[in-house]
Amino acid sequence: MDIKINNQIENVSRRSFLKGLGVTSGALVLGGVMPSSMPVFAMTQEMQYKLNLFVTINTDNSIDIICHRSEMGQGVRTCLPQIVADELEADWQKVNVVQGLANNEYGNQNTDGSSSVRDFYDTLRQMGASAKQMLEQAAAETWKVPVSEVKAQDHLVKHQSGKTLSYGDLAETAARITPPKVEALKLKNKADFKYIGKPLTSVDLPDVLAGTTEFGQDVNRPNMVIATIERAPVLGAKVKQFNADKAKAVKGVVDVIKIDGTDGAPAFNPLEGIAVLATNTYAAQKAQKLLEIEWQLTDNKNHHSAEYLQQRKAMVQQQGKVHRTTGDVNKAFSQYKNQVNATYTVPYLAHAPMEPPAATAEYRADGTCEVWACVQAPQRTRDVVAARLGIEKDKVTVNTTLLGGAFGRKSKPDFVAEAALLAKAAKRPVKVIWSREEDIQFDYVHAISAQHYQAAFDDKKQVKAWLARTSFPTIGSTFDGVAKEPQTWETQLGFADVPFAIENLQCEVCEAPHHLRIGWVRSVGNIQHGFGVGSFVDEMAHQVGQDPKQMWLDLYADDRLVDVNQGGYKYGNYWSDIKKYPIETKRFKNVVELVTERAGWGRKLPKGQGLGLSVHRSFLSYIAVVTQVEVKNDTVKVQKMWCVADCGIISNIDRVEAQMEGSMIFGMSIALLSKLTAKDGKIEQSNFHDYELVRMNQSPQMDIHIVESDAPPAGVGEPGVPPVSASITNAIFAACGKRIRDLPVKGQLNIA
Amino acid sequence: MLTVNINNQNYQVDVEPDTPLLWVIRDVLAMTGTKYGCGKGLCGACTVHFNGSPTRACSIPVSAAIGQQITTIEGIEDNLLIAPSAKAIKQAWINENVPQCGYCQSGQIMAAVALLKENQSPSDQDIDNAMTGNLCRCGTYPRIKQAIKTAAKA
Ligand code: FES
Ligand code: FES
Numbered sequence: 057m058d059i060k061i062n063n064q065i066e067n068v069s070r071r072s073f074l075k076g077l078g079v080t081s082g083a084l085v086l087g088g089v090m091p092s093s094m095p096v097f098a099m100t101q102e103m104q105y106k107l108n109l110f111v112t113i114n115t116d117n118s119i120d121i122i123c124h125r126s127e128m129g130q131g132v133r134t135c136l137p138q139i140v141a142d143e144l145e146a147d148w149q150k151v152n153v154v155q156g157l158a159n160n161e162y163g164n165q166n167t168d169g170s171s172s173v174r175d176f177y178d179t180l181r182q183m184g185a186s187a188k189q190m191l192e193q194a195a196a197e198t199w200k201v202p203v204s205e206v207k208a209q210d211h212l213v214k215h216q217s218g219k220t221l222s223y224g225d226l227a228e229t230a231a232r233i234t235p236p237k238v239e240a241l242k243l244k245n246k247a248d249f250k251y252i253g254k255p256l257t258s259v260d261l262p263d264v265l266a267g268t269t270e271f272g273q274d275v276n277r278p279n280m281v282i283a284t285i286e287r288a289p290v291l292g293a294k295v296k297q298f299n300a301d302k303a304k305a306v307k308g309v310v311d312v313i314k315i316d317g318t319d320g321a322p323a324f325n326p327l328e329g330i331a332v333l334a335t336n337t338y339a340a341q342k343a344q345k346l347l348e349i350e351w352q353l354t355d356n357k358n359h360h361s362a363e364y365l366q367q368r369k370a371m372v373q374q375q376g377k378v379h380r381t382t383g384d385v386n387k388a389f390s391q392y393k394n395q396v397n398a399t400y401t402v403p404y405l406a407h408a409p410m411e412p413p414a415a416t417a418e419y420r421a422d423g424t425c426e427v428w429a430c431v432q433a434p435q436r437t438r439d440v441v442a443a444r445l446g447i448e449k450d451k452v453t454v455n456t457t458l459l460g461g462a463f464g465r466k467s468k469p470d471f472v473a474e475a476a477l478l479a480k481a482a483k484r485p486v487k488v489i490w491s492r493e494e495d496i497q498f499d500y501v502h503a504i505s506a507q508h509y510q511a512a513f514d515d516k517k518q519v520k521a522w523l524a525r526t527s528f529p530t531i532g533s534t535f536d537g538v539a540k541e542p543q544t545w546e547t548q549l550g551f552a553d554v555p556f557a558i559e560n561l562q563c564e565v566c567e568a569p570h571h572l573r574i575g576w577v578r579s580v581g582n583i584q585h586g587f588g589v590g591s592f593v594d595e596m597a598h599q600v601g602q603d604p605k606q607m608w609l610d611l612y613a614d615d616r617l618v619d620v621n622q623g624g625y626k627y628g629n630y631w632s633d634i635k636k637y638p639i640e641t642k643r644f645k646n647v648v649e650l651v652t653e654r655a656g657w658g659r660k661l662p663k664g665q666g667l668g669l670s671v672h673r674s675f676l677s678y679i680a681v682v683t684q685v686e687v688k689n690d691t692v693k694v695q696k697m698w699c700v701a702d703c704g705i706i707s708n709i710d711r712v713e714a715q716m717e718g719s720m721i722f723g724m725s726i727a728l729l730s731k732l733t734a735k736d737g738k739i740e741q742s743n744f745h746d747y748e749l750v751r752m753n754q755s756p757q758m759d760i761h762i763v764e765s766d767a768p769p770a771g772v773g774e775p776g777v778p779p780v781s782a783s784i785t786n787a788i789f790a791a792c793g794k795r796i797r798d799l800p801v802k803g804q805l806n807i808a
Numbered sequence: 809m810l811t812v813n814i815n816n817q818n819y820q821v822d823v824e825p826d827t828p829l830l831w832v833i834r835d836v837l838a839m840t841g842t843k844y845g846c847g848k849g850l851c852g853a854c855t856v857h858f859n860g861s862p863t864r865a866c867s868i869p870v871s872a873a874i875g876q877q878i879t880t881i882e883g884i885e886d887n888l889l890i891a892p893s894a895k896a897i898k899q900a901w902i903n904e905n906v907p908q909c910g911y912c913q914s915g916q917i918m919a920a921v922a923l924l925k926e927n928q929s930p931s932d933q934d935i936d937n938a939m940t941g942n943l944c945r946c947g948t949y950p951r952i953k954q955a956i957k958t959a960a961k962a
Contacts, residue, residue, distance in 0.1 A: 257905055258905065264910035267882045274834075308823070410912045411843070458910065461945045714951070717948070718947035719947070743846050745848070752940045753936040
């Protein structure tokens with residue numbers, strides 16, 4: 057076999073190696089035990105030696121590094137391997153990135169919650185350092201010298217005498233060495249980093265430029281057919297009867313198969329539907345329109361989002377269930393009469409990744425199933441597919457393709473289960489393709505919401521009380537089918553974890569039944585809470601005639617670590633140790649100072665222009681955004697955005713900047729344009745003409761600044777989004793005095 | 809059987825004449841560089857060059873492509889008319905490290921190459937006009953704009 061290093065050949069051969077090997081034999085990893093060396097395997101001309109779960113050295117001197125998380129545009133296939141390569145002293149030019157299969161040994165592969173670098177930074181450094189020390193040991197043994205006389209550097213091990221051996225030369229010997237214990241690992245000093253933090257170019261860039269990337273939509277298998285599915289129009293609906301005669305008459309159609317929906321909570325199960333299988337997508341889509349289906353609808357058919365939102369707005373005017381409380385807000389509100397209050401709403405939102413969901417499955421005669429799909433959660437995908445097929449998990453192989461955007465949609469593997477069920481029924485490989493219309497209409501939507509805020513001030517214009525209420529259908533309902541109010545873990549997303557120094561503070565939740573599949577979209581509940589809190593701080597400032605920047609700083613008050621566990625509230629801190637990742641007012645204030653300085657906060661602007669500020673901590677990162685807008689003839693134009701992000705230690709400065717740029721655009725779409733509405737239980741929008749996203753002509757100038765920090769690595773993919781919307785609406789207020797309390801802005805002002 | 813010419817090569821395909829060119833390219837010819845994003849001419853992910861003009865492959869039936877020259881992302885560097893623009897655009901894309909997920913990028917590159925071929929020093933307004941039909945959910949617009957300017961200077 058030709059061993060020329062080419063990502064694609066390597067990926068394929070590597071996968072078959074892993075399978076042949078049954079990677080499960082390694083002893084690993086996350087608890088601090090390093091893996092034992094792995095057996096040797098051979099190709100015709102080249103040998104590969106696996107030093108640990110993430111690192112394999114090839115005798116041609118190239119190195120394979122596993123990326124066990126999903127690439128969806130955040131750059132993880134570059135950012136994770138570059139951490140390993142740095143500690144390994146590898147030459148980046150000689151590194152092949154190999155996508156890991158679904159495998160519990162990697163630890164959590166669910167690429168969600170902005171957690172790839174923050175959860176694996178230490179482990180990946182250890183993997184690199186361990187392999188490097190094994191190579192040094194191998195060289196010392198080869199030369200019969202003490203290991204203290206050798207040093208790995210630039211893909212070589214050097215002896216103090218000047219002689220060298222390449223990593224490829226040492227691979228075989230190194231693979232026989234017992235990996236060092238974690239305590240024996242010597243990690244590099246920050247000053248010696250070659251790759252960590254550096255702006256390495258994405259490893260997939262050459263393929264993107266050549267058009268040779270493989271996304272879920274692009275998978276092709278021998279004898280494969282393409283399926284499109286007509287799904288239950290209303291949540292929980294079932295097929296009463298259907299007639300597929302006309303559909304089957306379409307040239308290219310090979311089969312029509314019913315997918316049974318499940319009863320109870322939707323979870324990650326496919327919706328009930330009728331699938332058309334055909335030799336090409338167009339034939340399937342054309343035939344799908346000719347299906348005659350009679351549906352048994354559910355009470356969800358009575359769901360109208362406009363009405364529902366009015367009910368939520370009414371609900372948040374009333375006392376709800378208390379999550380966090382300190383002092384006595386009621387007493388404070390009766391005592392201090394200088395008050396302000398406001399109610400904010402955010403509509404249902406869709407993920408709308410550029411690549412609609414797609415999955416390919418092969419069900420084999422031996423009872424195994426292999427899938428290729430754009431999934432954020434390969435292990436979950438394996439488990440859901442196994443459950444739906446009624447086979448053991450180890451009979452399912454999950455290959456993660458590139459993801460053409462995901463934003464949380466592709467952590468729900470319902471679409472992969474569809475492909476698996478159809479492949480089994482059709483006895484041939486099936487690729488399920490979601491159309492854009494289906495992506496918009498059958499999404500796991502971001503919850504519609506209303507929030508109410510109230511604040512009181514004393515005679516010195518000091519804030520004395522803060523009351524906040526939020527109401528939205530909970531993600532919990534997707535999994536238990538019954539939960540009717542925001543859950544504690546959801547109020548931790550920028551709502552009950554406000555870091556403000558206010559003596560009387562209370563955060564409540566109000567009921568909200570669900571009628572759609574509720575999911576998580578990039579930054580989750582922080583979307584609405586960032587808008588609510590960010591807007592209300594601005595309204596408070598204007599109420600007492602203060603500069604909004606000063607209001608934010610006053611609310612953070614002195615440098616301190618904030619404890620939000622008040623009145624029985626149990627804060628989860630994004631599943632991270634609060635001691636390692638405390639809530640630090642100093643870091644909030646720092647990003648405020650930096651962003652306002654860069655934006656020239658306070659400068660005089662022409663009439664009709666304004667600056668708006670908002671600040672938010674989520675996924676353990678601190679982000680401040682200033683937006684400059686111009687409002688003319690009832691039309692708003694976002695001119696420029698400044699973003700300062702403190703995400704702790706970072707893996708790749710360029711990809712972090714890119715994530716912040718993308719977050720500004722994502723947040724702008726939410727603020728200005730995007731809105732899903734439901735009528736008779738069905739989503740009314742269908743494609744990009746009515747589910748609008750920001751386009752090139754609306755893209756503003758940007759100034760992105762990443763704070764240099766030695767704090768532990770925090771989230772990057774999501775936390776840029778939450779402060780964007782309020783920075784824009786606050787800027788609109790500054791520009792023209794119009795306060796936007798209901799997103800999106802479109803409909804209240806024109807968008808330029 | 810219909811005959812279509814893609815990247816200077818003739819292909820015979822057995823599909824209904826109303827089949828959008830996009831699905832012929834992707835499903836029948838298995839050239840997957842041209843992407844599906846909306847199927848309605850709203851996102852630009854499927855952009856190809858049709859006799860040199862940027863065109864949404866999802867919105868033209870294959871019958872309209874018979875006897876015409878179609879160029880896809882896979883063929884832009886081999887097409888002598890656009891190869892210089894294609895090389896300049898690709899180099900600028902590398903310099904600015906433009907793509908995030910990459911899914912929209914074939915379409916973006918096809919649109920940008922077409923722009924540069926016609927206009928060697930596009931203004932911001934020209935770039936907006938040429939690129940506004942190409943959605944990028946990842947938000948790479950600032951870098952695309954910068955890359956087109958870099959390519960124009962090259
Ligand atoms: S797929 Fe053709 S324009 Fe969107
Ligand atoms: S790079 Fe992901 S949609 Fe453009």
